[in-house]
Amino acid sequence: MRKLSLAATCLAAAAFCSGAARAEDTTLTIESWRTDDIAIWQDKIIPAFEKTHPGITVRFSPTAPTEYNAALNAKLDAGSAGDLITCRPFDASLALYDKHQIVSLNDLPGIDDFSSVAKAAWTTDDGKTTFCVPMASVIHGFIYNADIFAELGLSEPKTNDEFFKLLEAIKTDGRYVPMALGTVDQWEAATMGYQNIGPTYWKGEDGRLALVAGKQKLTDEGWVEPYRVLKRWSDYLGDGYKAQTYPDSQNLFTLGRAAIFPAGSWEIGLFSQQAQFKLGAFPPPVASAGDTCYISDHPDIGLGLNATSKNAEAARTFLSWVASEEFATLYSNALPGFFALSKHQAKLDNELAKKFLSWRNDCQSTIRSTYAIVSRGTPNLENETWNASANVLNGVEPPETAAKRLQDGLDRWYKPAK
Template sequence: MKQSKTLKVSAAALTVAALLAGCGSKDNSSGGSSESSDSVTLSMTFAESLFAGVHEDLIKEFQSKHPTIKVKAETLPDGVIYDSLRTKISTGEMPDLYQINIGHVTTDMANKGGYIYDLSSLESSKNYADSIRKATTLDGKTALFSLGVGVMGFAYDKKAFAEAGYAAPPKTWDELLDLGKKLKAKGKDLLVYSSKWETGIANVFHWTFGAKAAADDAFKKAYLSNSLDFSKPENRALVEEGFKRFKELNQYVRTGSFTNEYSVAQQAFANGDAAMLMGGTWEAGALRKLAPNMDLGFMNLPYSAEDKNPYIFVPEDGIAINAKSKNVEAAKTFLNWLFSKDTYAKIQETKGTFSAQTGVGKLDESYAEVPKWLETNRVVSFANTGPIPSATWVALGNAAQEYTFKDDLNKAVDKFIAEYDKTKQK
């Protein structure tokens, strides 16, 4: 099954330009929809981290302006949101509004089930740059309004790094492992991440594949089209390399990361239990709320030499409308308001995310270097699971876990390749 279209590198440049253009103020809450005089209750399902906790205040504000429309929010742990949505899709019990990611297999399921409403006619669609609209288009439909765009990487505690002898982030893989060793001697973990977040466990492999894609156009084309031939020794060797790197890094990963919810990983980082947190440029607001006194930084994974290392560009999750809902008009009114420039600016400020809307938002200071990253020719753009279907990506992470504990490299690699070949585009 072919995944959704991947982002183009130009999206990064347009997004940065939009971010630096200044804040907008137009409220598009009424455009593209009409409000009925009858009372309506909208159901909305999303992961607890998506709005960084500001959703309750926003819903109250909306309802004060639109008293005939009530919004009932169902928040779920990040680790189960997509499992829950797949169940809802299969049973036909979909909410009026729901969270999706343009590159996730769940989105393809929702689209095939007829649950994706085309948002292009909504006034707030105009708030997004053309590149972002294209990146969130599925079968000709604007599938979602994204909460942000961003770059995968690692929030880090500058003080913890400095105390271990690193005034700046490690620039090589060996330096990263050296930092892990020094922190471990002080009783601190290098890294915490969330593997219960469905695709989180294998995120190191974005750099494994990304480094190769940044240097090899033929590989990049095959990777992004889900048509890699792992019978080629060089491609198999690449997976082996990723597994070995994964195992090396896990010497210094906080115990429990394989079963962490995202919020648990964030809290462990904020508590000072680990010096780094795997994530991206969409969580500074949440981290500053959890650890207001931390000198927060953000770094790329030093997988390859600095002048060859890739930057992993991704679209953030967003909200879609159920096309089969009986309350589509009310849902349009709410979504238009929620993603008007004024309201979106409040969300963006709370989350500290990379803005997805033209002229809206302020970049968190910890992300100050990121725009420069996006000016290089080493940006590899794809959604969270990339062109590899999410079930196969999860299998990759599970196989890497097994290798970490059982040390059978060939068996682990064979497991991933077998899963990949099931969905490979011929």
């Protein structure tokens, strides 16, 4: 009887212990706008974390990019958002921190493995509080069909004159659209157009910070000239570009019908999979030979902690892992063209990604001019820049008029002296 009783006690204890272990298992949910990354998170990133962190399960729950901000804000207000919040750079995420919906990560193990520049997109204006772990940046430039270049005897342009001679040569040949870019969705006209070539003219961070400080205006030459250059692009975008969506442009290029794609490095993964030709890339051409090269090396994505998460400890464990060298290497290779921002040197496998990253050695880096501080009011400068860039490309608004409209809108609410 004593033996049976002891056995029963042990079995009961085992059941209790097993139940307790199950009860302690934690499931974390990540909110994100990266719907195209589902397979990568589910097949590579999450399994790598769960392998070394038993007891923590991670679920990736994305929302369509155009719906993410509104959906996330509604979930946060209702208290139903996930534990981990994928952070857009600068003002959108700062607003979440100011509303106490995401928390300070100053004491997070691993946060010191990021430079102040890397953390800038997710740090308060006074530089004292970082509220998201930086995950990756993207670099702007031009991706081209190297087979077409070889066929036509073309080489990568260094200057603006060389760039337009190149476009003219492709147009004259007549078999290919020189550049794949449409204006229906507007954002790409600004992001891959104006923000791609603009830093060359407003001198990168010097110009951007001068605009923020009120020492420069959008009507100054350094800000108007990129619109004049952008207007010239319209001669090389092919018939129907005004009715062309972003996916249309991607298809036009990957099917081999266009020679050049004004791009961000985020295209590398998709293009590497879909294009049946060799890919090349070149940075934004300089205005004149000998000028300093500038690239938009833009912090794109971070990860923060929901202030109301019931799984904060497990969530912080995941965030510390995101700050690790393992994550930097895994993420940079799983998503070629998204470059880790930590001090860890991730070894890249993709040759085109290596090419983009090499420009950091030769060019000065800056961020998109509309993302920090100057788009906090109404009208929103970021969204207005989309519209202005598309209008200039469509020929319905002269560069000078577009620049004046943007500055007038900024003047309505932005008082940098205060």
